[in-house]
Amino acid sequence: MSATELTTAPVAAQDPAVRDASALAPLVDVAGLNVDFPVGRGWVRVVRDVSFRIHPGECLALVGESGSGKSVTSRSLVGLAADSARVTADRLELEGRDVRGHGERDWRGIRGSRVGFVLQDALASLDALRHVGAEISETLELHTSLTRAERADRVIELLTDVGVPEPEIRARQYPYELSGGLRQRALIASAIAADPQILIADEPTTALDATVAAQILQLLERLKRRAGATLVVSHDLAVVARIADRIAVMRAGEIVEQGTTESVLYDPQHAYTKQLLAAIPARAKRGARLAPTSRATRYLPPEAVGDRVGPAPRAGRLAQVAPQGTPLVEVRDLAKTFRGPDGTDRRVLHGVDFALHRGETLGIVGESGSGKTTAARIALGAETATSGQVLLAGRDVAGLGRRERAALRLGVQAVSQDPLGSFDPRYTVRAVLGEALRVAGYPRAARTARALELLDLVGLDRATLDRRPLELSGGMRQRVAIARALATSPDVIVADEPVSALDVSVQAQILDLLVDLQRATGVAILFISHDLAVVHHLADRVLVMSGGRVVESGDVERVFTTPEHAYTRELLAAIPHLDERRLAAAPAAPADPPAAPPAAAPVVGPHRAPVVFLPASAVPRPAPAADPTSPSEGTPS
Template identity: 55%
Template structure:
């Protein structure tokens, strides 16, 4: 039996108004029956385009050229739309990132799965409902008949992703292409979805995994291809690639993964911004407390989302706050930011009452507390350019003539050039946006920055640069960080102390080394167990 996917010298270019852009520049790819192959790379590396080309969905402007492009032994280079429709869902199924937007939000998940059954006439109309239930059962969705009648927004992230996988499996394809299938998920749910994919593969399915995260695909892939700028820079069996990477770029990707062992060293290869420490502010008193929270409780109706949460953040300290979605960590962040009143408990910021006070009394201290969010795009006015975004946070006393100089200086501190001054947020890359958000935050010289999942939306290598930047700024300015993340590796890399939240309550807290090395609570243990670890021992 031949290979399920057989690709030689694939080129994909796009016609754009500014000329041709090459996304894939001559790659070879094979997937044998029952094999799991992963393509790893950053955004723009061409990995998703490669995956979509295999089902003829690279896009209308795409020009595809290949010495060989075969699916299940059939040459698909001359396929017309009608031929492609026979391939899609039947020969190869496609699973995308977040099922909240990858399943039609207006239709029930059952209807989405049944659509595949109807299109390819898998079963008779009368048997469709039964088959939908069977498929949901196959991907371990409990109460399949009830879930089939629900819409994506009524399901949890994990169940949604399972339903999406069920819809891709409905046409009984031999190959499943999964493009970042676990990227939007919590670490424990991610582990479950990976286990599900591994289980399907054991049942004979071939898998092509696409991801920016080597650690994730390494869990189940037989072989890994590392892509960069449309080319495969290195490929080989997963174990060999992790243990003895040959290409510098693969090594760079591996180094960029934050974890316990990466504490104290730089993650990115790029040189960081100059550690130009600003002159110490007179009010900085090392060793004292920036923020104290006691007995925070927040209820919505009879649902308690935060229950008796208390902690302190010392000056210049980084407190990690970990937990899965729904654990209440973002609610805590909003209370600490003074955006939400707790039902019980108090927060004191810089020894001043911060809760149950009028906004008027908070306002003088507002500049001392800044927030960096996961999606900076949403926190920028889309009509403002970079200069205006950052200048808004400058001290109002700074004269108009000096403001541009101050903005440029802040841009330099976050490693950006002054030629971005006139750019609008949409025209920036994800990493650049997050740097601008950081520049805006440090413009007020705050004593505390709340970072709410600041690197979750970024590629591993860009994430590494942003984490390095935060570490540098913290060292230079003595700014305290409340660092919220679902990624334990990131927290372990950066935080001094950590707070673990589950179901609205703090289940464990302490120095990051202690908590992650000797977890006392079962929940912390399960989080750590789900963490995709890179087996890279023996690597120099």
């Protein structure tokens, strides 16, 4: 069955066992769920009256923007809402057991064995001081009777199942030694190690390339078909279409629409659902704006907003010194070798060449471990090549003095694949942006005003300025990372998975923003992504990498429509996508989202759950409240 058939024929329609699942007792039964966090003398309600059921063999998907409360909802089901959270519900049952009164000891007996949980941020979730194999083995040690030798064999089997290449080597590596996609796969392996009856996956395919994401979806499908229940939290509606039987759309802490996958995607009733669907990149939308009323253009000159043909852009640092027609960034015959944990050298780049010119976007795609991030880090100067050249504005950086090299490097800024790992956790967002603005030469008195402009450009409200990265959702952190890269008005932006953690509506704003900035300033973009639909929408040219080599390159339209290499064809075949003809036939989305629920107080910015202040006495404490494990993760996402 093809990817298209999988998406257009929901799972419930494919399997009679799934269609009859509603006749069985639900494995997950939630009614009237509310989650509150203390603020001053009152409380902020971030999840409001949420109700749903998941029956055996069924998958429910929670979708919505960052800050909609979907991750807090999922974490509340396993006692991980946070230290200070107040979780109340009319009913909260797992496998028929009322868990409202569970304490931490009770939850430890459930998490891992009966309920597997895949968190959104793999780097923060995995223990940085342990090999990934030891992390997976711990789950087996706690919840199975396997011997040490059997656990070691099972770890290799699990890593193989989730698509980790060379699992024997990867099991002996630390999380920081793995790419983002490999870390995510290791985390999923840990969650499914004890074969839990219920699986909760928060953005399980966010950091994965298309072929590995397809493997993960097949794994989730197999687990579900063994009469398990699956709750998937995702901003990727194409992934949702591929695996979910039902979809619940969340906005502002509430479920605004719930139904079968077929009805929600192709016959949406709520205006917000229609807006989410309209923001998905598609072939027919290439070159067009995805967010009709994007806040991303607020501080750009009016002539920069419109079609892709705009005024002549200004020359930046690199463009001013580059000879006419010279690429801003060029790499020649790059090779890179790493020493593996077994003591052998591993070549991860083999003769990589590419050039990036002013005002163009070059996309790099490939599986995790293909070398695309390593090549980008070498271009940035964050990594040194074993051999080969890196040229900025036609100058070989290896032959430049320290001061001259630093001046040129200022014109090249990065958006990291892992925003949390790139921030100082002690810093507020004000300090993160202020540091970048200081380097860019902004006087202290002007930094706050410019920082607020940058936050508005990426769709964050001004209250974010005084929050720390750990207090933000994954999507919010990614937007701060993009704002920081924009602070120095760079000539080149190296964007490594810049929209991977964002929901589709915010992704649409960011993609529109990058296009508008490029048109207005001539900035060149090196765009690395596993999301081929996003690359097709944004890039002018594309490089396809596999095994550290460039296997195909060229005009993006040519590569995507008539791929020459078998690996490129394999990547394109694995992309989950929606039926564009049926989407086009659906009612049009409104230009602006519907108003927030009447009970909510106004809040600046469209991406945060409405703030409802309650007196402390109005929110009863559960008896007893579940103990926390990670207070910093209690922010809605």
